[in-house]
Amino acid sequence: MLLQEVFDEIDKRKDEMVKHRRHIHENAELSFEEEETAKYIADYYKDKDVEVTTNMGGNGLRVVIDTGKPGKTIALRADFDALPIKEETGLPFASKNDGVMHACGHDAHTAYLMLLADVLNNNKDKLKGKIVIIHQHAEETPPGGAKAMIEEGVLDGVDNVFGIHVMSSMPSGTVQYHKGNTQTGRSKFAIKFQGTGGHGSMPHLSNDSIVAASHFVTAVQTVVSRRLSPFENGVVTIGSFEGAGSFNIIKDSVTVVGDVRAMADETKEKIGKEIKRIANGIGETFGMEVEIDYTSDYPVLYNDPEMTQLVIDAITEAKIPEVTEISDCGPQPPSEDFAYYAKERPSCFYYVGAHSDKAPYPHHHPKFDINEDAMIVCAKSMAAVAIKYLGEE
Template sequence: MLIEEIFQEIDQRKDEMIQHRRHIHHNAEVSFKEKETADYIVNYYKGKDVEVTKNMEGYGLRVLIDSGKAGKTIALRADFDALPIQEETGLDFASKNPGVMHACGHDAHTAYLMVLADILLEKKDQLKGKIVIIHQHAEEAPPGGAEQMIEAGVLDGVDNVFGIHVMSAMDFGSIQYHKGNTQTGRAKFTIKFQGKGGHGSMPHQANDSIVAASYFVTVLQTIISRRLSPFENGVVTIGSFAGEGSFNIIKDSVTVMGDVRAMADETKDKIEAEVKRIAKGVGLTFNMDVDIDYVNDYPVLYNDPAMTQLVVDAITEAKIPGVVDISDGGPQPPSEDFSYYAAERPSCFFYVGAHKEDAPYPHHHPKFDIREDAMVIAAKAMAAVSLKYLLED
C-alpha cells in the first residue's frame, strides 16, 4: 500500500529530518529576517520537479507539487522563524546567533515538511490533484507571515489547509485536535498617560501620571471579572509599565503596554471597547491626556469540523506506529497566525506530542527542546491526512 511505502521511507529518512532541524536550529533567525533559512529551504528544492515561488511579501516560499491528474488542491504549512531569546540549552547545535533561538519548534516543523514534501513528490504519479507546501516566515511577530503570504497569493487554487505544531508539554505519542474555535485571537495596546511632572514634596503643583496609570492597571482587571460572562474566555495582561524615575520626582508621563487574548472575536471586540473606555475614563478622572494605540492582529483560529474529522479519521485509520492517543485536547490559550489561513479556507491545525524527559520546559523558554522522534510522527500524520484527502472522495 502507498501509505506503508511512505511510512517506510519516512523512517529511513529520520536522520535527514534531524539534520535539517539541527541546521535550522543552529542558524536561528528572528521573524522577517530569515534570509539564510529561506535560502536553505530554496536550495533543498533545487533540481526537483516542483514550482517554487520565493519572497511572497517576505521570505515565505510556496512549493507546488502537481500530480498531473485532476483533483483537489491541499496546502500543508510549516513556519520557520525563531524568537528573540538567548538560548540556554547547552545543545551541540544551539543557536550560533546571540539572542536568537528556536524556542517554539518551528525548526522541527520545517524539517519534517521538507522531507515529507520530497517523499510526496517521489510518489506524485500515484496521487491526484495538487499539493502546495507553504514554508512560512514570521509566525511569531505581527502582522505575521501568513497574512502577507495570503495577500501575495499563496492560497490561489487551494481548497483546504492543514498544519501541525509540535508541543513540548504533550506526551510523546499523543496527537490532539479540537473542532471549532481552537486558539485565541490576540490584540495589543500601548496607552500613554500624560500628566504634569513636579517635585515629590509638592504633589499639588503636579499631576501624577504614575497614580493615574496604576489606577488604570487596577481597574483593568474588572473587565474579565465584571464585564465578561462566566462562559466567555478572555485574558488581559499588562506586560510593561514604563514609570521608572527618581524617588523624589513626580513622573510627567507613563506608558503602559498590554496583551489581550480571547477565544471568540466577539469577546475580543468587547474587551477592546472596555480597555478604551476605562483608559479615557481614567484620563477624565485625573485630568490628563490619554493616547491610545490599540492593534488587533491574529484572529481566533477556527478549525473546520469536517476537515478536523478528516484528520482524526485519517490518523486513526493509518495506525501510525508510536501513536498511543488521539484525542480532543480542547482550546489552546496561545495565538497562532495559521488562523489567517483558516479564515480563508476550511482548515485544520492539530498538535503532536514532543515531550522530552530531560527538557521539561514550555515553549518560548530559553531551555526549550523537543524529542526529535516527534518529527517522524508529524510526517506520518500529515502523510496520512494528505493521502486520505487527495485519494478519497
C-alpha cells in the same frame, strides 16, 4: 500500499530530517529577518520537480507538487522563524546567533515538512490533484507572515489547509486536536498617560501619571470579571509598566503595555472597547491626556469540524506505530497566525506531543527543547492526511 511505502521512506530518511532541524536551529533568525533560512529551504527544492515561488509576502515560500491529474488541492503549512531569546539548552547545535533561539519548535515544523514534501513528490504519480507546501516566515511577530502570503496568492487554487504544532507539554506519541474555536485571538495595546512632572515634595503643582496609570492597571482587570459573561473566555495582561524614575520626581508620563486574548473574535472586540473606555475615563478623572495605540492582530483559530474529522480518521486508519493516542485537547490559550488561513479556507491545525526526555520546559523558554522523534509522527500523520484527502491514483 502507498501509505506504507511513504512511511518506510520517512523512516529511512529520519537522519536527514534531524539534520535539517539542527541546521535551522543552529542558525536561528528572527521574524521578518529569516533570509538565510529561506535560502536554505529554497536550495533544498532547487533540483526537484516542483514549482517554487520565493519571497512571498516577505521571506515565505510556496512549493507546488503537481501530480498532473485532476483533483483537489491541499495545502500543508509550516513556519520557520525564531524568537528573541538567549538559548540556555547547552545543545551541541545551540543557536550561533546570540539572543535568537528556536524556542517554539518551528525548526522541527520546517524540517518535517521539507522531508515530507520530497517524499510526496517522489510518489506523486500515485496521487491525484496538487499539494501546495507553505513555508511561512514570521509567525511569532504581528502582523505575521500568513496574512501577507495570503495577500500575494499563496492560497490561489487551494481547497483546504492543514498544519501541525509540536508541543513540549504533550506526551510524545500523542496526536491531539479540537474542533471549532481552538486557539485564542490576540490584541496588544500601549497606553500613554501624559501628566505633569514635578518635585516630589510639591505634588499639588504636578499631575502624577504613575497614580493615574496605577488606577488603570487595577481597573482594567474588571473587564474580564465584570464586563464578560461567565461563559466567555478572555484574558487581559499588563506586560510592562514603564514608570521608572527617581524617588523624588513625579513622573511626567507613564506608558502601560498589555496583551489581550479571547476565544471568540466578538469577545476580543468587546474587551478592546472596554479597555479604551477605562483608559479615557481615567484620563478624564485625573485631568491628563491619554494616547492609545491598540492593535488587533491574530484572529481566533477555527478548526473546521469536517476537516478535523478527516485528520482524526486519516491518522486512526493509518495505524502509525509511533502514535500512542489520538485525543481532543480542548481549546488552547496561545494565539497562532495559521488562523488567517482558516478564515480563508476550511482548515485544521492539530498538535503532536514532543515531551523532551529532559524536564519539559514550556515553549518560549530559554531551555526549550523537543523529542526529535515527534518529527516522525508529524511527517507520518500529515502524510496520512494528505493521501486520504487526495486519494490514490
